[in-house]
Amino acid sequence: MRVSVIGCGHLGTSHAAAMAELGHDVIGVEQDPEKCRALAAGRAPFFETGLDELLAKHTAGGRLRFSTELAAAADHAELHFVAVGTPLRPDGQGYDVDQVVGAVRSLVPLLHRPCTIVGKSTVTVGTVTRLQAIVDQLANVPGVELVWNPEFLREGHAVIDTLKPDRILAGLSSTAARKALEEVYAPILARGEAQLIITDPATAEVAKSAANACLAAKISFANAMAEVCELTGADVAEVTRVLGIDPRIGPLGMRPGIGYGGGCLPKDLAAFTHRVKELGAVRAAGLLDAVEAVNQGRLEAAVELVERAAGGTLDGVRVGLLGAAFKAGTSDVRDSPALRLADRLHLRGATVVIHDPQALPYAQRALPLAQYRETALEAAADADLLVIGTEWPEYVANPQLPSAAAIMVRRLVLVDVRTAVDPAPWSAAGWSVWQLGRPVSRPTVPPATAAPAG
Numbered sequence: 198m199r200v201s202v203i204g205c206g207h208l209g210t211s212h213a214a215a216m217a218e219l220g221h222d223v224i225g226v227e228q229d230p231e232k233c234r235a236l237a238a239g240r241a242p243f244f245e246t247g248l249d250e251l252l253a254k255h256t257a258g259g260r261l262r263f264s265t266e267l268a269a270a271a272d273h274a275e276l277h278f279v280a281v282g283t284p285l286r287p288d289g290q291g292y293d294v295d296q297v298v299g300a301v302r303s304l305v306p307l308l309h310r311p312c313t314i315v316g317k318s319t320v321t322v323g324t325v326t327r328l329q330a331i332v333d334q335l336a337n338v339p340g341v342e343l344v345w346n347p348e349f350l351r352e353g354h355a356v357i358d359t360l361k362p363d364r365i366l367a368g369l370s371s372t373a374a375r376k377a378l379e380e381v382y383a384p385i386l387a388r389g390e391a392q393l394i395i396t397d398p399a400t401a402e403v404a405k406s407a408a409n410a411c412l413a414a415k416i417s418f419a420n421a422m423a424e425v426c427e428l429t430g431a432d433v434a435e436v437t438r439v440l441g442i443d444p445r446i447g448p449l450g451m452r453p454g455i456g457y458g459g460g461c462l463p464k465d466l467a468a469f470t471h472r473v474k475e476l477g478a479v480r481a482a483g484l485l486d487a488v489e490a491v492n493q494g495r496l497e498a499a500v501e502l503v504e505r506a507a508g509g510t511l512d513g514v515r516v517g518l519l520g521a522a523f524k525a526g527t528s529d530v531r532d533s534p535a536l537r538l539a540d541r542l543h544l545r546g547a548t549v550v551i552h553d554p555q556a557l558p559y560a561q562r563a564l565p566l567a568q569y570r571e572t573a574l575e576a577a578a579d580a581d582l583l584v585i586g587t588e589w590p591e592y593v594a595n596p597q598l599p600s601a602a603a604i605m606v607r608r609l610v611l612v613d614v615r616t617a618v619d620p621a622p623w624s625a626a627g628w629s630v631w632q633l634g635r636p637v638s639r640p641t642v643p644p645a646t647a648a649p650a651g
């Protein structure tokens with residue numbers, strides 16, 4: 198099928214590459230000329246597992262092209278995916294939908310044959326009705342269909358989540374739109390692994406917002422239990438393990454820590470909460486507000502934990518911070534909890550020296566006041582405290598790191614705000630390990646190279 202993907206950021210680039218992998222003839226439209234140049238050369242302007250390989254394969258093979266021009270998409274495609282951004286408005290009162298409205302307004306008058314517009318961006322309920330009115334008003338040809346097909350991919354797994362989704366959700370209102378959607382996803386549907394859910398646009402919009410709110414709520418529930426554990430001496434890692442064995446709860450998406458961040462959960466929860474309040478659903482709004490309040494509280498809890506581990510003050514303390522990305526597997530630092538923590542530690546007088554395996558240039562731009570190093574051990578050099586800010590396997594599953602970092606630091610104190618490391622190998626290498634919602638793990642051998650602390 199001839200398809201276009203309009204807006205080639207984190208979602209659109211992965212989607213365009215995956216559509217080419219499914220066998221479609223794809224044109225990606227990206228308005229930012231610098232990003233577009235990188236994409237046309239077969240490189241993503243950010244790190245996403247497996248994406249560069251797919252881009253290189255299909256740009257070289259000719260099944261994937263990029264342009265800055267919407268007219269190129271209108272000429273080429275019978276189905277147009279819209280994957281532009283929906284950031285939160287600066288006042289926090291819902292999404293800024295200018296990119297979505299702008300893309301649809303600009304594309305529709307250019308269309309000169311029947312085709313289907315498939316929205317993938319996350320929008321609040323009611324947006325599709327507004328966009329349908331724009332399509333009805335501006336289409337110059339009959340048969341321009343509008344479908345909303347929310348995306349559930351996770352960054353760090355974007356390629357695999359797109360090629361092997363667990364569900365394909367579409368809000369639509371015509372047989373022609375349904376046929377187009379079934380055709381574009383035919384290679385996935387033929388495998389019989391993904392559920393296709395065809396519904397009305399409002400249900401699709403609410404289901405996407407509800408999914409992210411539910412994921413955020415599960416994380417906040419674990420973090421609320423971490424708060425209880427901190428006051429009782431209980432261990433939140435064990436508590437969540439016990440809960441996760443129950444199939445009605447499940448173990449995934451319940452890791453406690455500094456709270457959720459990234460380009461999706463924080464802004465999607467805020468926009469949904471705003472819409473829910475507009476609609477007058479007061480009890481739903483109360484629940485969503487509580488989810489966000491718990492999340493904000495975890496940043497405070499993390500700052501206090503680092504301060505306690507430092508001996509009561511952060512003034513003049515050198516912190517080696519491992520991780521800047523909002524989670525492992527991505528270079529994305531949008532709303533990154535690790536960088537929020539770095540900022541707060543700096544405000545309290547600490548010098549913060551950061552390493553990240555993929556996100557360094559993005560972090561440097563987002564938080565210039567910190568210092569940056571090319572390796573984890575360089576970030577650890579002379580540190581009074583080492584902090585795990587992002588749960589990269591390089592940090593949390595690296596058996597060499599506890600002993601290698603031990604000879605770099607001034608004090609053997611590890612603070613893991615992601616509750617991701619197994620304290621045993623660190624304690625065996627002489628470290629005190631401080632984690633949110635868990636008792637402190639003391640060194641199990643006397644440290645050879647540095648004074649014990651904590």
Ligand SMILES: NC(=O)c1ccc[n+]([C@@H]2O[C@H](COP(=O)([O-])OP(=O)(O)OC[C@H]3O[C@@H](n4cnc5c(N)ncnc54)[C@H](O)[C@@H]3O)[C@@H](O)[C@H]2O)c1
Pocket residue numbers: 203204205206207208209226227228229232280281282283296299300317318319320348349350351352460461
């Ligand atoms: N990032 C994710 O993992 C993810 C997952 C599911 C859903 N979403 C949703 O997908 C949407 C996009 O998210 P993202 O993270 O990719 O955002 P992003 O900011 O990384 O990408 C959006 C891109 O669209 C481009 N753009 C805007 N208007 C354009 C136009 N008229 N023509 C061409 N290009 C245009 C921008 O330059 C930008 O590169 C959002 O609604 C988001 O909530 C994102």
Ligand SMILES: O=c1ccn([C@@H]2O[C@H](COP(=O)(O)OP(=O)(O)O[C@H]3O[C@H](CO)[C@@H](O)[C@H](O)[C@H]3O)[C@@H](O)[C@H]2O)c(=O)[nH]1
Pocket residue numbers: 319348349350351352353409412416449450451452453454455456457458459460461462465523524525534
């Ligand atoms: O048990 C967990 C799981 C995640 N997180 C944090 O929560 C945030 C979001 O993580 P995740 O959901 O894995 O990442 P995203 O890539 O932002 O994906 C979410 O947002 C996307 C955009 O809407 C959706 O498509 C996905 O389904 C949804 O998982 C990150 O800061 C994680 O560190 C935790 O603290 N504990």
